[in-house]
Structure formats: C-alpha cells, structure tokens
Amino acid sequence: MNAAPLVALVGNPNAGKSALFNALTGARQKVGNYPGVTVERHAGRLALPDGRPVELLDLPGTYSLDPSSPDEAVTRDVLFGKQEGERLPDGIVVVVDATNLDNHLRFTLQLAALGLPMVVALNMVDMAERDGLVLDAEALERELGVPVVATVAVRKRGLDALKERLGEVLKAGHKLREGAGAQHDIVVLQRRARQIATAVTVSETAARRWTHRIDAIVLHPVAGPIILLALMFIMFQSVFAWAEAPMGWIEGGMAWLSDTVAGALPDGFIRDFLVQGLIAGVGAVVVFLPQILILFAFILVLEATGYMVRAAMLMDRVMASVGLSGRAFIPLLSSFACAVPGIMATRTIADEKDRLTTILIAPLMTCSARLPVYTIIIGSLIPERSLLPGIGLQGFVLFALYILGIVGAFCAALVLRHTVTKGATSGFMMEMPKYQLPRIRDVLLGLWQRAEIFLKRAGTTIAATVAILWLLTTFPQAPAGQKQSEYSVAGRIASGIEVVVKPIGFNHDISLALLPAMAAREAAVAAIGTVYAVDNPEDAQGEATITENLRKRWTLPTALAFLMWFVFAPQCISTIAVTRRETNGWKWPMFMIGYLFALAYVAAGLTYWSAVALGL
Ligand SMILES: Nc1nc2c(ncn2[C@@H]2O[C@H](COP(=O)(O)OP(=O)(O)OP(=O)(O)O)[C@@H](O)[C@H]2O)c(=O)[nH]1
Numbered sequence: 001m002n003a004a005p006l007v008a009l010v011g012n013p014n015a016g017k018s019a020l021f022n023a024l025t026g027a028r029q030k031v032g033n034y035p036g037v038t039v040e041r042h043a044g045r046l047a048l049p050d051g052r053p054v055e056l057l058d059l060p061g062t063y064s065l066d067p068s069s070p071d072e073a074v075t076r077d078v079l080f081g082k083q084e085g086e087r088l089p090d091g092i093v094v095v096v097d098a099t100n101l102d103n104h105l106r107f108t109l110q111l112a113a114l115g116l117p118m119v120v121a122l123n124m125v126d127m128a129e130r131d132g133l134v135l136d137a138e139a140l141e142r143e144l145g146v147p148v149v150a151t152v153a154v155r156k157r158g159l160d161a162l163k164e165r166l167g168e169v170l171k172a173g174h175k176l177r178e179g180a181g182a183q184h185d186i187v188v189l190q191r192r193a194r195q196i197a198t199a200v201t202v203s204e205t206a207a208r209r210w211t212h213r214i215d216a217i218v219l220h221p222v223a224g225p226i227i228l229l230a231l232m233f234i235m236f237q238s239v240f241a242w243a244e245a246p247m248g249w250i251e252g253g254m255a256w257l258s259d260t261v262a263g264a265l266p267d268g269f270i271r272d273f274l275v276q277g278l279i280a281g282v283g284a285v286v287v288f289l290p291q292i293l294i295l296f297a298f299i300l301v302l303e304a305t306g307y308m309v310r311a312a313m314l315m316d317r318v319m320a321s322v323g324l325s326g327r328a329f330i331p332l333l334s335s336f337a338c339a340v341p342g343i344m345a346t347r348t349i350a351d352e353k354d355r356l357t358t359i360l361i362a363p364l365m366t367c368s369a370r371l372p373v374y375t376i377i378i379g380s381l382i383p384e385r386s387l388l389p390g391i392g393l394q395g396f397v398l399f400a401l402y403i404l405g406i407v408g409a410f411c412a413a414l415v416l417r418h419t420v421t422k423g424a425t426s427g428f429m430m431e432m433p434k435y436q437l438p439r440i441r442d443v444l445l446g447l448w449q450r451a452e453i454f455l456k457r458a459g460t461t462i463a464a465t466v467a468i469l470w471l472l473t474t475f476p477q478a479p480a481g482q483k484q485s486e487y488s489v490a491g492r493i494a495s496g497i498e499v500v501v502k503p504i505g506f507n508h509d510i511s512l513a514l515l516p517a518m519a520a521r522e523a524a525v526a527a528i529g530t531v532y533a534v535d536n537p538e539d540a541q542g543e544a545t546i547t548e549n550l551r552k553r554w555t556l557p558t559a560l561a562f563l564m565w566f567v568f569a570p571q572c573i574s575t576i577a578v579t580r581r582e583t584n585g586w587k588w589p590m591f592m593i594g595y596l597f598a599l600a601y602v603a604a605g606l607t608y609w610s611a612v613a614l615g616l
C-alpha cells in the first residue's frame with residue numbers, strides 16, 4: 001500500500017502557516033502574531049475532496065532557501081529530503097501574506113523554481129481588504145504558473161478550493177529539480193517579486209503605492225547604487241559645509257572659558273595645566289561635535305525612513321561577492337559610529353566564520369572618532385577648491401577616505417575568507433518596511449544620545465589622555481634653544497617612534513600623536529594641539545592655531561600619509577578589548593592588530609612616496 005502523500009506548508013515567518021495547518025487538520029498548533037513561533041516540524045492528516053489522505057507538515061517560517069538559523073534550516077532540509085527520517089515531500093503549499101506580497105513572493109519564486117507540485121495559499125486576504133488592498137488571485141496564478149487560492153486561515157475561508165487544487169497538482173506530480181532555484185541575487189528576486197505584486201494589484205492605498213514607486217527607483221539596478229553613492233556624498237559635503245558656524249560658536253565658548261580661567265588664576269603650573277593642557281586639549285576635540293551630529297542626523301533619518309534596509313539589500317550582492325553574510329551589513333554600519341558596538345552586533349551572525357570575518361574588518365569602517373582627525377588635516381592642508389559647482393575638494397577627500405575604508409574592508413574580507421576564515425557564505429533576506437517620514441522626536445533623541453557619548457568621552461578618556469600628555473610634554477623643561485616638544489619625556493618617546501615611522505613620511509608631531517591616539521583617536525588632534533602649545537606658549541589656542549601650525553610644519557605628502565594611516569591602523573584600545581571578549585582569547589585581536597598595522601604602514605608609505613614622486 002502506498003503511504004499518503006506528504007505535503008509541506010512553507011513560507012515566510014508569520015504568514016499564517018500554523019493557522020492554516022490547524023484549520024486543515026483540526027490540530028492545535030501554536031499560532032502567534034510574530035515571526036518564529038514554529039521552530040520545529042509538526043505533522044497532521046487531512047482528507048482531499050476525493051477522500052485520499054494527505055500527511056501535512058507544518059514547518060518553521062523561513063525567508064529563503066539559504067537559511068541562516070537552525071530552525072530555518074529544518075525547512076530547507078525537509079524540502080531537499082535531507083532531513084533524517086523524513087521522506088521527500090510530494091508537494092508543497094506556499095503560504096503568503098497578501099498584505100506583504102512582494103516580500104513573500106521573493107521566497108515563493110525561489111520555491112517555484114524547485115519544480116515540486118505546488119499550490120500558493122494567498123492568505124490573510126481579509127487583512128488586505130481591510131487595508132484597501134485588492135489582489136487578483138487569477139492574475140497571480142498566471143504570473144507564477146502555479147495554482148493560487150485566496151484563503152483566510154483563521155476563518156477557514158478558501159480551504160475547500162485549496163484542497164481541490166492540491167489534489168490536482170499531486171495527481172499531476174513533478175520531479176524535484178535539485179539545485180534549481182539557484183537565483184541567489186536578492187535584488188533580482190526582489191525586483192521580479194515587485195513586478196508581479198504590481199501586476200496583480202487591482203487597487204491599493206496611496207501609501208502602498210508610494211512605497212512601490214520609490215522602491216522601483218531606489219532598488220533599480222543602475223539608479224539604486226548611484227542614489228546610494230550620491231546620498232553618502234551629500235552627507236560628507238554637508239559635514240563640512242553646515243558645521244562651520246556651530247564650530248565657530250564652540251570655539252568662541254572655549255576661548256572665553258580659557259581666558260576666564262587664565263584671568264582668574266595666578267601665573268604658574270596649575271594655570272598652564274588647566275589652560276594649555278586640559279582646556280586646549282579637550283576643546284580641540286569638542287569642536288567637532290557639530291560634524292559628528294550632522295553625520296548622525298543623516299544616518300538616523302535614513303534609518304527612520306526605511307531607506308537603510310534598501311541600502312542593505314543593494315549592498316548584499318557586493319557583500320556576498322567578498323564572502324560576507326548579508327547580516328554583516330548592520331554591524332558594519334554601526335561601526336561607522338564606533339567599532340565597539342559594531343563588533344558586539346555581530347552576535348546576530350550565526351555562522352562562526354562569517355562572524356569572525358566581520359569582527360576582523362569592522363575597525364576599517366570609519367568610526368566617528370576619526371572624523372576630527374580627518375577634518376582638521378583636510379581643513380588645514382587640502383585646498384578649499386571647487387571640483388564642480390557645489391562640490392568642494394575637501395568634502396570629496398573626506399568621502400574618498402570613507403570609501404577607502406570600505407574598499408579596504410571588502411578586500412580584507414575577500415582575502416580572509418579565502419585563507420584564515422575559509423567557509424561558505426549564506427545569503428540573507430530582510431523584511432522591507434514601508435517608507436515613513438522620520439519622527440523628529442526620534443531623530444533628536446538619537447542625536448542627543450550620540451552627543452552624550454561623545455561629550456562623555458571628551459570629559460573622561462580624552463581629558464585623561466590630554467592631561468597625561470601635557471605633563472609628559474611639559475617636563476623636563478627644555479633649556480633655551482631646544483624645542484620643548486622634542487626635549488620632554490613625550491618628545492623623547494616620540495623620537496623613538498619616529499625612527500620606525502620616518503620611512504613612511506611621518507614627522508615628530510605625528511610620532512607624538514600616535515600613542516595618545518591609541519586611547520582615543522580624537523586625542524591625536526589634541527596631541528598635535530598640545531605640541532604647538534608647549535612650543536609656543538604665548539600663542540592663542542584652538543583650531544585656528546593648529547591649522548596655522550599644520551600648514552607651516554607639514555607637507556602635503558606627510559598629511560596624506562597620516563590620513564592613510566588613520567584609515568587602516570588598529571587604533572583604539574577599546575576595539576582590541578572588545579575583540580578579545582567576543583572571540584574569547586588573544587589570538588584574533590593579535591591577528592587583527594598585526595594585519596591592520598601592516599596594512600596601515602604599507603598604505604601610508606605608498607601614499608607618501610607616490611605623493612613625493614608626483615611633486616605634491
Ligand atoms: N486576519 C487574519 N489573520 C491570520 C490569518 N492567518 C493567520 N493569521 C494570524 O497571523 C498570525 C501568524 O499566524 P501563524 O499561523 O502563527 O504564522 P506562521 O506562518 O505559522 O508563523 P511562524 O511559525 O512564525 O513561521 C497569527 O496571529 C494568526 O492568528 C488570516 O488569514 N487572517
């Protein structure tokens with residue numbers, strides 16, 4: 001006697017598979033209005049209209065056939081007959097949520113390519129109707145080439161038709177085409193899903209229509225990446241253009257504070273320490289607050305509108321091509337704020353080697369602590385010229401440095417994935433949220449948090465670093481004719497470092513800034529400021545003075561080499577510490593330090609010598 005045919009219920013999480021399973025079999029599987037309710041298979045029985053029995057399997061929801069978590073893997077293994085003790089299913093019922101058609105059709109398209117006997121249950125049509133969304137099930141059937149039945153699982157609507165169509169396809173039967181459905185490019189899948197969704201939509205609300213129209217542009221194969229690049233470009237131009245005025249106010253405030261403290265205290269060590277050391281050092285960093293806030297305002301707004309997920313999707317192909325998991329996008333994006341939360345966010349990556357690769361390249365994303373260093377060097381030594389009307393050279397260089405970090409990270413990932421962290425890549429799928437106008441309150445709250453983090457750092461790590469640095473650069477006092485910045489303890493340490501970094505064009509100022517930059521990268525700016533302050537104590541302090549001195553003491557090749565160093569070098573200690581914690585040992589942080597220093601040294605050296613050769 002033949003066993004009853006086996007039919008599996010598959011689909012995205014929260015599509016209503018378990019509800020449909022219960023309705024069809026009379027079982028009582030747990031249903032819940034959130035993804036991931038069902039985490040293992042459940043079997044039940046139903047009778048087709050002609051009386052034949054069918055064994056029905058309820059499976060965990062999954063976004064694709066490249067599952068990223070163990071419960072999702074159950075679904076794939078069942079479909080490919082790889083699940084132990086389970087036979088290959090004779091057919092599948094794909095459950096899609098009618099209110100979320102384009103997201104769910106992505107997976108449906110992958111499944112259709114398998115060639116198994118298949119019926120689509122267009123579920124939750126009641127919810128769709130309530131939203132003013134009318135879908136044409138017959139048109140969907142034509143587009144997909146498989147039977148489509150509209151259902152409302154919770155009201156048992158459409159069940160008879162579903163059973164009827166299931167009986168038909170089981171009778172007809174198809175063979176499983178192993179390896180078919182290999183369309184892994186989710187942007188392509190998404191586009192096809194969107195086309196179908198648009199074709200079968202009879203009417204919809206204005207909000208949904210807009211989401212589709214915008215997506216057709218921002219996910220377009222050519223326009224999409226251009227828009228993404230343009231947005232990033234505008235972001236970096238604005239960092240320079242809009243920050244100027246508020247930076248001036250902060251400078252003014254710091255100058256006032258410095259004058260007030262200097263006026264209130266008698267000449268001597270304490271006054272110098274406070275004015276030249278602490279206030280000047282912390283002030284040199286705090287002025288960059290507006291730039292950091294502008295950068296984050298952009299990122300927060302893009303996140304809130306729903307655009308970031310689209311950007312992730314656009315990047316997925318690039319990420320996959322260097323062997324990174326699509327899930328790495330969010331941790332890498334957070335690393336633009338700081339690598340520490342970025343590295344912690346890699347915990348969402350299930351595959352160990354994927355995760356390790358992401359951790360190792362996270363420090364290459366340009367964290368916000370590099371911004372002050374970049375902008376002061378660029379502002380001082382890159383001429384303020386227009387490349388094109390409205391496009392400044394300075395903003396362009398900043399943009400290029402960010403891009404360089406990203407390119408460097410991708411190259412590193414490619415190499416790592418073929419050597420130390422060899423392994424297969426898994427794709428990813430994400431739910432596409434509707435577009436929304438960002439809520440001002442949320443954006444302001446996010447900015448406030450960033451400002452708090454930044455100012456707290458300035459008041460603690462950076463203040464401590466500049467205080468120590470000032471002491472080390474002030475003592476011992478240089479005899480007449482000797483430079484204080486060279487004679488002092490810090491100066492002598494720097495002279496030692498200089499031996500190593502001179503070949504890549506670094507001067508004594510830079511050598512002195514490298515150590516405090518390990519505590520916090522921004523401290524490099526403060527360190528350079530301190531050098532000029534101790535050498536010329538009678539000069540005014542602040543950004544303008546640093547700029548003037550930089551122009552006098554640095555050459556363009558040196559400045560470029562220094563920028564290059566900051567793109568690649570593994571600086572701050574916190575990143576190293578969090579890497580140690582997340583990888584449970586010293587092996588990987590050591591490896592990270594080693595490869596990043598090597599990269600930084602070579603990149604800075606190449607830049608320096610090319611710039612010299614070009615006569616810059
Ligand atoms: N209005 C309406 N709600 C439905 C329908 N089908 C399912 N639901 C509800 O949608 C939610 C998700 O249903 P589930 O059956 O748990 O979804 P699932 O696909 O099994 O989800 P996972 O097990 O997480 O993959 C539940 O709150 C159901 O009550 C439907 O046709 N109409």
Ligand SMILES: [Mg+2]
Pocket residue numbers: 017018019030031037038059060061
């Ligand atoms: Mg379920």
